[in-house]
Amino acid sequence: VETQVVATAEGLRELDRLTFERHDIVAVCRRPQSIAEIAAKLRLHLNVVRVLAEDLRSAGQLSVHVPHAGTAQDASVLRRVIDGLRTIPDSRGALRDSD
Amino acid sequence: MVIAGGFGVGKTTTVGSISEIAPLTTEAAITEVAAGVDDLTHTPHKTTTTVAMDFGTITIDPTLKLYLFGTPGQDRFWFLWDELSNGALGAVVLADTRRLEDCFPAVDFFEHRGIPFAVAVNCFPGSRTFRTQDVSRALDLEAGTPVVLCDARSRESGKEVLIALVEHAGRMHTARMLDSVG
Numbered sequence: 579v580e581t582q583v584v585a586t587a588e589g590l591r592e593l594d595r596l597t598f599e600r601h602d603i604v605a606v607c608r609r610p611q612s613i614a615e616i617a618a619k620l621r622l623h624l625n626v627v628r629v630l631a632e633d634l635r636s637a638g639q640l641s642v643h644v645p646h647a648g649t650a651q652d653a654s655v656l657r658r659v660i661d662g663l664r665t666i667p668d669s670r671g672a673l674r675d676s677d
Numbered sequence: 678m679v680i681a682g683g684f685g686v687g688k689t690t691t692v693g694s695i696s697e698i699a700p701l702t703t704e705a706a707i708t709e710v711a712a713g714v715d716d717l718t719h720t721p722h723k724t725t726t727t728v729a730m731d732f733g734t735i736t737i738d739p740t741l742k743l744y745l746f747g748t749p750g751q752d753r754f755w756f757l758w759d760e761l762s763n764g765a766l767g768a769v770v771l772a773d774t775r776r777l778e779d780c781f782p783a784v785d786f787f788e789h790r791g792i793p794f795a796v797a798v799n800c801f802p803g804s805r806t807f808r809t810q811d812v813s814r815a816l817d818l819e820a821g822t823p824v825v826l827c828d829a830r831s832r833e834s835g836k837e838v839l840i841a842l843v844e845h846a847g848r849m850h851t852a853r854m855l856d857s858v859g
Contacts, residue, residue, distance in 0.1 A: 579732075579761065580744045611823070612744060614732055618701030624730075650766040655741065656847045662737030663840050666695075668833040 579624065582643040584610040589639030597638070599630055604639055609614050678839065679761050681748045681786075682771030683779025687799045687829035688747040689731050691771060695835035696733020697744060701729055728754055750785075758786060767793035767846045769838055771829070774798060774807045777815055784816055793846035795823040799837045821848065 583594075586608040593604055602620050611619075632638040646676045649655050680688045728749045735743040746761045748754070750844070753788045762768065768787050772780045780788040780796070787794040798812055823841040827834040 579746065580764075614703055614730075614744070614746070615701060615734075617703040618732075625699075625701050646763065647764050650764060650846075651850045653847060653850065656766070656843050658741055659737055659743065659843050660840055660847075662741070662743075663735070663836050663843070666735065666832070666836055668836075 579614040580612050582610050582612055583607050583616065583640050584643075586639055586641050588633065590643060592639060593671070596654060599626070600634060600639075603627065603630055607640060610643075678745050678842070679748060679765050679768040680745055680771065681757070681758065681768055681781075681794075683773065683776060683785040685809060686773045686776075688771055689737075690829040691769070691799075691827075691835055691838075692731055692733040692745050692747050693795075694830055694832045695735065695839065697736060698734055700731045700733045700747075703732070704728065728757065730757065748853045751805065755782075755786065762787070762790060762792050765792065767795070767842045769842055770794055770796045772796055772798045772812065772816075773801060773804070774812070775804055776803070777812070780816070784818070786821060791849075793842065793849045795825060795838060795842040795845055797827045797829075799827055799829045821845070837838050 583603075585604045589604045590608070593601060596604055599620070600607060603616055606616055606619055613624065613627050613631060615630070616622070617624045620627070631640055631642060635642045680691055682688055689700060695769060728849070730749055731747045733743070733745045737743060743766075746765075748758050767782075770780050770783045770787065784794075785794070795819065796812065796816065798807065798809070800806065806826070809826060812822045823845050825838050825841050827838050829835070
């Protein structure tokens with residue numbers, strides 16, 4: 579779900595020739611996205627995006643990057659996450675009551 | 678990161694209060710795994726069900742992005758948790774003191790897999806304030822598992838919970854590293 583997907587130059591060149599979901603996926607991947615974000619933005623099933631992304635990767639139109647498994651246990655990454663979280667502004671607090 | 682807990686405990690609210698984007702929802706198919714559980718006799722043509730999963734993001738820096746995934750509330754979607762937890766930095770188990778038992782499955786799940794987690798007690802208006810050590814004892818948590826009182830609607834509160842979780846994850850990894858060399 580968190581696998582990152584980005585359109586290749588070839589994918590963008592061929593964008594106009596792609597149809598339906600394939601076109602939409604490549605178009606939304608001009609910037610790197612996770613599989614989950616693509617599914618949510620295009621209102622597609624997670625598994626549909628998975629299958630199509632794999633097809634598009636085989637065709638050279640997308641490149642797929644699986645996050646490093648060890649990242650979550652890397653002490654320097656954890657330190658960056660803590661520091662990053664501390665710098666998040668609080669301004670948006672207490673905004674939504676609905677759940 | 679995974680945000681888990683019982684139904685209606687405030688998972689979506691938590692994701693929404695801390696995420697830099699409005700929470701996105703996607704649907705995942707329930708495949709044959711659930712076929713034995715779902716009673717399909719009355720709907721013989723229905724072979725898949727969908728389950729909504731919401732998530733948000735926090736950009737830490739240009740090369741590091743956190744994803745927050747809210748797990749589906751029902752326990753029987755455990756296999757989706759399995760996938761979400763694989764490679765996760767850790768998990769937040771949201772608890773409601775009025776229905777503390779609702780978070781037992783989540784606590785069990787993460788303890789058994791050795792995934793770092795913190796328990797965040799969502800203090801609903803009108804609910805009695807509990808002491809964190811009482812919650813810790815009631816859930817029979819392993820020593821060191823953080824318990825944090827929180828307000829799921831507050832970003833400040835969400836930040837505190839996530840920081841407590843990441844610090845705990847760091848301590849767990851250090852302890853394991855020392856164990857493996859000792």
